[in-house]
Amino acid sequence: MRRRLHGPSLYYASDKNVFDALNQHKVDIPTIMKLFERRNIVVSKKTPRENLAAYFSRQIHDYQDHKDIAARLGITTKRERITSMDVNGTVTKDHLDVAVRQLKEELEENGEVVQIHNEDGRVSLTVQYSTVDYKVSEFAQRQERDGTVELLKTDEGYTVRNTQNDFLNDVTQTLIKKLETAADTGLEQVTVSLFGIPSARLRSKFFHELASNLPGYSRSDVTAVYVYKAKPDACVKDDEDEDADDDGIESATHVERVSLRGNGVTRSEILNNLLEKDDYFITKIAWGAREIAGSGHDYDIEAMFANPRDCIEFSFILRGVYPFEDGQLCSRRRTPFKHEIEVISGVVEAKARQLVRELTEEFNKAAIGGADAD
Numbered sequence: 001m002r003r004r005l006h007g008p009s010l011y012y013a014s015d016k017n018v019f020d021a022l023n024q025h026k027v028d029i030p031t032i033m034k035l036f037e038r039r040n041i042v043v044s045k046k047t048p049r050e051n052l053a054a055y056f057s058r059q060i061h062d063y064q065d066h067k068d069i070a071a072r073l074g075i076t077t078k079r080e081r082i083t084s085m086d087v088n089g090t091v092t093k094d095h096l097d098v099a100v101r102q103l104k105e106e107l108e109e110n111g112e113v114v115q116i117h118n119e120d121g122r123v124s125l126t127v128q129y130s131t132v133d134y135k136v137s138e139f140a141q142r143q144e145r146d147g148t149v150e151l152l153k154t155d156e157g158y159t160v161r162n163t164q165n166d167f168l169n170d171v172t173q174t175l176i177k178k179l180e181t182a183a184d185t186g187l188e189q190v191t192v193s194l195f196g197i198p199s200a201r202l203r204s205k206f207f208h209e210l211a212s213n214l215p216g217y218s219r220s221d222v223t224a225v226y227v228y229k230a231k232p233d234a235c236v237k238d239d240e241d242e243d244a245d246d247d248g249i250e251s252a253t254h255v256e257r258v259s260l261r262g263n264g265v266t267r268s269e270i271l272n273n274l275l276e277k278d279d280y281f282i283t284k285i286a287w288g289a290r291e292i293a294g295s296g297h298d299y300d301i302e303a304m305f306a307n308p309r310d311c312i313e314f315s316f317i318l319r320g321v322y323p324f325e326d327g328q329l330c331s332r333r334r335t336p337f338k339h340e341i342e343v344i345s346g347v348v349e350a351k352a353r354q355l356v357r358e359l360t361e362e363f364n365k366a367a368i369g370g371a372d373a374d
Contacts, residue, residue: 013066015057022053027072032056035065070142080147081304081315082341083169084161084349087176089187091157096123099178107171123151125175129167149175157187161345164306164315192352194311197363200229200281203311206355208266210303211287214351220288220298222266226259227280228308257308283308286319289344296324299344300333303352314352318344 147163284304
């Protein structure tokens with residue numbers, strides 16, 4: 001049986017957990033005073049925090065106390081990457097309305113909060129949900145998060161775009177199944193994947209072309225590149241044996257992942273040597289895309305395959321924007337606006353799908369040519 005790495009959490013926070021939590025700067029003095037006030041205890045603002053924490057931790061504390069402390073220690077969630085797929089088939093708006101309504105009811109039965117928005121042929125679901133992370137301290141384990149699932153009408157069906165994480169991926173798959181049931185037909189799911197292109201050169205070419213030839217944008221710089229080379233199957237250890245005694249077993253040296261960060265990374269001799277000689281290929285890239293027409297802003301974009309071995313689970317994110325103001329590019333990056341995220345998402349998705357088609361055709365031609373030579 002595989003050993004659990006983290007968790008489960010404590011069923012009830014101990015006095016040590018409460019003491020440590022109250023001594024963190026995120027829990028301010030007014031919050032501590034409120035905890036005492038609930039017990040009809042008046043404390044002075046001049047009393048040292050450690051003394052207050054030591055006294056309170058010896059008291060009986062309940063769910064409401066834990067909730068107030070956890071609210072202060074909660075982790076601020078960051079914007080997550082976006083993934084998308086084309087769902088092709090005969091689907092009407094009535095079918096979609098039925099599937100979305102059923103999904104909303106199902107999620108709300110499980111305690112989630114769902115909001116539905118319809119605008120200009122776009123259906124958007126905003127889902128507020130909670131997750132548990134056993135790797136962090138007890139009071140910060142439960143995290144409130146939100147994500148979106150968007151459906152955009154296309155000639156062949158819909159483009160489904162969602163926040164890239166396990167929960168929202170499951171929600172998207174559930175929606176597609178309900179859509180198939182409502183339409184009483186099978187739907188084809190087309191994702192951005194290089195699984196059928198094992199060539200390391202072509203996989204790297206995908207990211208080079210994506211960053212260099214994004215329609216309407218010029219590449220200003222490449223700031224990060226992550227390369228990958230799968231460990232040979234003979235060297236892969238089974239999960240069941242990961243805790244076994246390895247004394248006397250000498251494993252071959254293998255560097256699986258290499259990350260390079262800086263300026264002009266694609267011009268690095270280190271990177272080029274890896275890609276040319278050692279069969280590494282790019283699985284993640286971050287670059288600046290300068291708008292050719294219009295405002296001239298520089299967009300900080302990151303794209304990757306979450307599964308580097310098979311090059312599947314493609315996702316991307318617009319990290320920020322360097323505005324072009326007063327005739328020059330600002331050095332400070334700002335958070336992107338919603339319409340900027342939508343525009344960049346559409347351009348990246350379209351280019352990625354185009355590249356998959358072109359590289360698949362190139363790989364197939366090379367394979368046929370090799371077979372003919374034999």
